Amino acid sequence: MTKKPTLARVSASSMNDDIGEQLRLRMYRMQVEIRDAEQRAFDLFLQNLVKGTSHLSLGQEAVAVGFACAMKPGDLSFCTYRGHAHTLARGVPIEAVLGELMQRDNGLMRGKGGSMHLTSEKHGVMGSYAIIGAHLPIACGAAWRAQYKGDSDVSVCFFGDGTTNIGAFHEALNFAAVWKLPVVFVCENNLYMEYTPISEVTAVEHPAAGRASAYGLDSIIIDGQDADEVYRAAVSAYEKARAGHGPSLIECKTYRYSGHSRADPAKYRPSGELDKWLKRDPIKIYRERLLQFGVDERVVTEIEAESKRKIDEATEKCKAAPMPSLDILTTDVYADGGWAWRN
Amino acid sequence: MTKKPTLARVSASSMNDDIGEQLRLRMYRMQVEIRDAEQRAFDLFLQNLVKGTSHLSLGQEAVAVGFACAMKPGDLSFCTYRGHAHTLARGVPIEAVLGELMQRDNGLMRGKGGSMHLTSEKHGVMGSYAIIGAHLPIACGAAWRAQYKGDSDVSVCFFGDGTTNIGAFHEALNFAAVWKLPVVFVCENNLYMEYTPISEVTAVEHPAAGRASAYGLDSIIIDGQDADEVYRAAVSAYEKARAGHGPSLIECKTYRYSGHSRADPAKYRPSGELDKWLKRDPIKIYRERLLQFGVDERVVTEIEAESKRKIDEATEKCKAAPMPSLDILTTDVYADGGWAWRN
Amino acid sequence: MAELTYRDAVVRGIAQEMARDPDVVFLGEDVAKAGGVFKATVGLLEQFGPLRVRDTPISEQAILGAAMGAAMTGLKPIAEIMFSDFFAVCFDYIANEIPKGRYMSNGQTKCPLVVRTGNGGGARFGAQHSQSVENWCMMIPGLKVVAPSTPRDVIGLLAASVRDPDPVIFLEHKSLYAVKGEVPDGEILDTLGTASIVRPGKDATILALALMVPRAFAAAEKLKSEFGIDCEVIDVRSLVPLDTQAILNSVARTHRLFTVEENPRLCGWGAEIVSIVADEAFYELDGPPVRITTPHIPLPAADILEDLALPSVDRIVDRVRRSMEN
Amino acid sequence: MAELTYRDAVVRGIAQEMARDPDVVFLGEDVAKAGGVFKATVGLLEQFGPLRVRDTPISEQAILGAAMGAAMTGLKPIAEIMFSDFFAVCFDYIANEIPKGRYMSNGQTKCPLVVRTGNGGGARFGAQHSQSVENWCMMIPGLKVVAPSTPRDVIGLLAASVRDPDPVIFLEHKSLYAVKGEVPDGEILDTLGTASIVRPGKDATILALALMVPRAFAAAEKLKSEFGIDCEVIDVRSLVPLDTQAILNSVARTHRLFTVEENPRLCGWGAEIVSIVADEAFYELDGPPVRITTPHIPLPAADILEDLALPSVDRIVDRVRRSMEN
Ligand SMILES: Cc1ncc(C[n+]2csc(CCOP(=O)(O)OP(=O)(O)O)c2C)c(N)n1
Ligand SMILES: Cc1ncc(C[n+]2csc(CCOP(=O)(O)OP(=O)(O)O)c2C)c(N)n1
Ligand SMILES: [Mg+2]
């Protein structure tokens, strides 16, 4: 690769900026781990060890990592079916995520939810929602609780470009703005809904940012391939939210390398488009930046190797894990742990 | 009355403008008839002859009349529960409307729909919808048919300020814009949803116009108390639609004099607000303009007297009309005229 | 003891729970300043302030979504959906989100909230403001569904619903708001999943809900006095959890079953209960179990038509009598 | 005769009707260029062009609303809602708008449209992409509801649905898309409201729909060969209109009734039919009518759990056998 991405052209001296080395290494590690974990998930599909559907974020890692790393413990993430990256970025163990995809008893929800519904309450991952737009109002509610109780946490809600055209988007944005809720709406604009280009079905060029003014919000568009830029946008939105100044809507320009879901070979993409985006790969950008900053390449390589080890280990554990026991079929429908709707 | 409304300050010479005398007299007559018919409906409530609920547009007549009079035969109106004015403005006989409110056999739908669902297919009144926002997508569909078939009619969809915050509004506007449909969305901003001021629940100052850019549309705000201004805005939106240039969204500033519905004494309004708006009464404005234009006051008075006669006559007919026959309870559920869901 | 309207019982029930628990919050359209379109929330804003009693935009998805998010993270929201017909514009929350989160997360998340709504016909509001949607809710796994018929039950069951750790759909009947009833002083707390026998009888069991309870009762009195048929009338009160035992026990005594339902006929709660009884108490039944329902049509607006559509005292009497004669 | 998959039958059914009538138009998410997420609409764009086959935004309310407005004014739209679970985000159109306009207008307006959707479980998609929502539709007055189980029925019933003057909900089963069946050449047109006896039998009647039909059939074969119980299996095919006569006739011959339903238990179509039979054919029944259903829970994602939830051949065999032994 010869032509360097613009945003990586920074001088080594700026390493000790608002982000700093430690956090940068953490963000790199996280991006690499997410990439590796999702690639492993893809391999496991091919071996028929991951069942059902699955939606990867290959190429979109910087968004997940930038927003997650800017969060404080107690901040809440609301994700979609395309939620592996966001879930892992909050520190949920890879084993638990892969286990869920493989429908094992060690899965995050023991196979009851599946890949589209990853939830880890104790990590602040308040669910992954598979009905387009549904979680935007739900995130408002969590933010309302924080506002009402005087809690300082922020609710962060991730969704795609296609989601901006559904009714719940509109209701949530207006509601959050009117109530000045501490919620941050993050649109990952990866150019496509499932297989249809977002531009063919949307009245404005920027599906989220072009709607911000309809809710009295600033129009914010960021480069979703650069974790630093994402991180900074996140910090400022979270600060605004915690200060009681209400919601933000942030549109991240990004791209998914694979198809929409397991079933999709992504043939609808114009030729050359993927290659263009691969040149702006977030991990590549970030790796180069670390090296430019003077980080020893061995440190970077060790992070990469460690990630591979972690994933391998998690994979083995999942392969060895038992299937869920059948008696959980009817547990946890109600709070008493059971499902009795009658006496 | 001493202070004349600004918009009525026109010279007599401009009577023969794009609108002209004949149409102006028609618009005056229509406003007066609608006012009288609705006031009669209110009296009939008090006599318990109108049952169920009912939502009057007293004060909003100019919007209904301006948009209706700019329509061509074949153009389609989609109304809300607050739809008496729009229905009458399309030429539906007063008797049929009052009859429906009074649940008589001569009612527009023989009592099956009631005041909130006035429909007169042959007048182009394609229904009044009582679920907020529901008819916006439906109007899109009618417009899609016109586009697909090469029909030249326009679909016109009326709704209130409060309706701009529901999901269906957003979906319809985006859909209409993307498909460039010949549909005109008319927001009657009367400052309130039921009892709550729109400003307390809306993120932008102008609930419709402030959202137009989110759909790539022009932001249009008009004075809804001036039938001429309304008419001109309607003509230009219809022309745009017929020319294949897509939808318009028009926000009309207006006010309802009575409560939201029969049950509402409208105590939530700040004192003086109603009086301020009464000074800008659309019928008063229009009457003065006619006189300024040199229309003989006797012509105007005769229109007013004739309206009263018509309403009285319709009222008597409705009072004399029988109740619907009980056998219509189960007719017209399905196209075969019946309701059989089984053999 | 005080005599209270069903409407005022709603206010008292909400107030009782809000006073008890600061985590109980309340939101809906026109509910705060205006006190609700049915005047069933008058005074709550004054008593509990604008942070706990909140007016919303016309955004039913946002209302239920926000209630859910708040419930998941520690509050106990009561959300009002003005008319139950509007469940259709926020049905994703009712059918897919609120009831499924706990299960999908394998018990990690909770959703203790109450959705209150004005349900049912009789107000001449026409097909989009008069529906009885108890079956829309009962058919969804993970919900609880309650429908009180008296002011006392309003308070007791509302309190039980608010304190319940699961999401509860609380169906208030629009045509009962003005009805009065005796209500004891002090805190009232009832139990979900308990039916109540409002009239004991030995010849047949009549099950009813909400507005149909007083009608079934009146019909039973008439059946007794005019035809000597002694019916047991049970107010089902709670569809989920369902007090199946009370129903089966009654049928075991009377050997005949009638259900009086306001929801349109197909796939109603009557069908569910008839099917349970037909399966589990088949040999107890001395004759066909009969559902008395609103016909399977949209509701008309005109009073004489609407009255004809909803099960009436006379229709119940007639149907039970004819069936018992065979 | 050709062998066709259920998926290809959908394409052929739509194409047959679009070729016949230029007023038939088709819209949905990812249906045109991409040919649908289930590849059940591949080639339609090429055959009928971008004016008749249209991709939409992710706006289910706009999709169904637009279909309704177009139907009211002269077109015959086919709208796709990708997964039937998403009916919840556009339920106002399904429950309040599409089915009620004709009645409320006293017959002035019409609404001839078809809503096609992928329904049912078995694909390990979890609780929000696997539901069987036939009862969500059957309970709404004014709709017709169809659910084919074979490629041939897909075409014939789809054609009947498109030509029907009323709105039809057309439930395609996701787990049947890959299944093959014999399909005659030329135009196929079937009749709504007709059940079909897929296996005659004399000891008991088993009613099933969509994916449950092959399972009920296999169970019947097993019941016969292993236990000598000879079951009549009826594919209900159409819930509204319901072929009640075919069902009552069968029960009059076999005197026992079983329903095999994929929708969660409460207020399902099984309850409706059991209640009809219990009321109208009470004295024909030799034993309790039994519903075999998915338990009343959200659906799990894991294959072994989902398989346990949906009625299986073994569960049907077991339940029928035990019931017939008593
Ligand atoms: C209400 C609803 N409609 C349709 C779908 C099917 N669906 C799943 S993902 C998807 C595309 C979403 O696109 P976008 O919001 O851009 O997110 P991305 O998948 O690109 O991350 C669609 C249409 C759904 N899950 N829910
Ligand atoms: C989905 C839905 N939510 C709530 C209502 C109850 N409702 C009827 S009219 C109304 C206010 C509408 O306000 P607006 O759109 O400004 O119209 P206006 O009545 O002022 O003409 C509300 C909340 C409804 N009919 N439908
Ligand atoms: Mg996308």
Ligand SMILES: [Mg+2]
């Ligand atoms: Mg208004």
